[in-house]
Amino acid sequence: MFDSPFLYASLLWGTIGGGCILYGKKQGAAPPLVAGFALLAASFIPSALLMSALALLLLAGMVWGIRQGY
Numbered sequence: 001m002f003d004s005p006f007l008y009a010s011l012l013w014g015t016i017g018g019g020c021i022l023y024g025k026k027q028g029a030a031p032p033l034v035a036g037f038a039l040l041a042a043s044f045i046p047s048a049l050l051m052s053a054l055a056l057l058l059l060a061g062m063v064w065g066i067r068q069g070y
Contacts, residue, residue, distance in 0.1 A: 006046070013055040014043040020062070031070050035062035 017039030024033030038058050045051040 006051075009051050010043040013039050013051060016055070016059070017043065029066075031062050031065040035059065 017036045020032045020036030020039060022036075024030065024036055035058050039055055042051050042054045042058065045054065
């Protein structure tokens with residue numbers, strides 16, 4: 001279960017999620033904060049491919065939400 005791709009994907013998406021949380025907290029913006037927590041939660045999904053696909057969807061949704069003015 002904890003093979004090399006899983007660990008690297010967890011590290012990558014967990015780091016991006018942490019950055020989104022810090023950015024959202026500093027700016028007082030909810031979309032990056034929520035996306036950051038979702039990315040951190042996604043880093044615990046056992047499949048690296050599923051985790052990466054979910055994380056990319058979350059990031060795309062965050063960008064879309066910010067552009068819509070949420």
